[in-house]
Amino acid sequence: MSLPRIALDAMGGDEGVRTTIEGAAIARRRHDRFKFLLVGDEARISAALADHPGMAGASEILHCDDVIGGDEKPSRALRRAKTTSMGLAVDAVKRGEAGAAVSAGNTGALMAISKLALRTMPGLDRPALAALLPTLTDDDVIMLDLGANRECDARNLVQFAIMGAAYSRIVSGKERPRVRLLNIGTEETKGTEDIQDAANELRAATGLAMEFEGFLEADKINRGECDVVVTDGFSGNIALKAIEGAARFVTDLLKSAFSSSLRSKIGFLVSRPATELLRHHLDPNNHNGAVFLGLNGIVVKSHGSANALGVANAVEVAARLLEDDIINRIKHDLSAVGEHGLSGK
Structure with missing residues (x-):
């Protein structure tokens, strides 16, 4: 059974595009149902994909060469979301073009962009x-x-x-x-x-x-x-x-x-x-x-210094949350709170 594809910010993190693509390839070898939307510089992603021929049929590239810096303030990152690899990866989830987004980029920026694009679940x-x-x-x-x-x-x-x-x-x-x-x-x-x-x-x-x-x-x-x-x-x-x-x-x-x-x-x-x-x-x-x-979409933060195995594990977390429908599970549990009058003062 195939899953909705995962949008992968190929430009985020400390280890570069090749490590990110290698991590996706490891996840793909473990689970051949995984598909990817790879967001970042097309030339660099294509060069990295050449080392992993099994990824070709499972991947689409969305070109973007603008990257949010590791020390960039979330407020500035928000203003640049529509032109950056991180912002476009999250936007793909919002538009239904991907089921989840994974990024190893700036944590504060990813949180801010994700909250604005996907919004918080009702009741949270x-x-x-x-x-x-x-x-x-x-x-x-x-x-x-x-x-x-x-x-x-x-x-x-x-x-x-x-x-x-x-x-x-x-x-x-x-x-x-x-x-x-x-x-x-x-x-x-x-x-x-x-x-x-x-x-x-x-x-x-x-x-x-x-x-x-x-x-x-x-x-x-x-x-x-x-x-x-x-x-x-x-x-x-x-x-x-x-x-x-x-x-x-x-x-x-x-x-x-x-x-x-x-x-x-x-x-x-x-x-x-x-x-x-x-x-x-x-x-x-x-x-x-x-x-x-708590968002209306799945976003996974990979560690900035993650190696290829770490990236693969982050991808697998995203896939598992998709497969087990974490969003509807949380919505169901929140409805139980309402039914039983938990005030949460």
């Missing part, structure tokens, strides 16, 4: 940025918001919980994902008034497809103790960067330790299977693909 106040993070268990944990909204009230947090649970049901297959609010402690008296109010709303709610299990401290995010972690975008972005930094610290520390002496190098050879497993587990490319939940 704000979209949120959600991503999969590794845990000690076999299942990843979904965390949101990761930076789309610096300040969030109780109503926003409740809505994020609903969206995160809908996404988790697709990823984990669980009918009632375990949801927790990120807080400075697990006691019911801890946290800001908004966090307290959101927790009270979720505890009192009936008919929601989730199990609300209270609060979670940041050091437990990767323990596998819940399926969805909900927070405001300011705290979520700090937590995400801290997790990514800790992962790099561990891998760099191991590399330094194993190269410090001959004995250490021998020890590395003995323990290499375990260290390779650790490196694979901590590699952000294996969990690449953050999602803007």
Whole structure:
């Protein structure tokens, strides 16, 4: 079964057009039903496609040589949306020419362009940025918001919980994902008034497809103790960067330790299977693909430094959300909120 094609911003990210096209080709080899609208400089895309003949029949190129800079302000990016590869990729979703858009470009610009073009779903106040993070268990944990909204009230947090649970049901297959609010402690008296109010709303709610299990401290995010972690975008972005930094610290520390002496190098050879497993587990490319939940269309943010494998994984996230109809799942869950009178003060 073929899926609606995916609009891929070939110009976004740090690694260039060839890496982006190589990533799409990897995804295509894994799933031959994938089709692409490749947005960017036609000459550079065509040159990259020459290395992947299997992509020719599955791809169309939309020429655009204007690119949004990594440090460009969202307000300026909005004014240039109609002439940039990122803007045209999102516009293809709006026009129904693609089912989803994937970009490794400027996160703030992508959020602003996507919100303006696709609008927020009825019943939702704000979209949120959600991503999969590794845990000690076999299942990843979904965390949101990761930076789309610096300040969030109780109503926003409740809505994020609903969206995160809908996404988790697709990823984990669980009918009632375990949801927790990120807080400075697990006691019911801890946290800001908004966090307290959101927790009270979720505890009192009936008919929601989730199990609300209270609060979670940041050091437990990767323990596998819940399926969805909900927070405001300011705290979520700090937590995400801290997790990514800790992962790099561990891998760099191991590399330094194993190269410090001959004995250490021998020890590395003995323990290499375990260290390779650790490196694979901590590699952000294996969990690449953050999602803007709550829009009337699917937009996936690939990490700016993602390699070809990372790009392929982001494409697969977009395809899976298309296949499992994430937008209608969220709409259905929001209707349950209305039916049961959840106020989200």
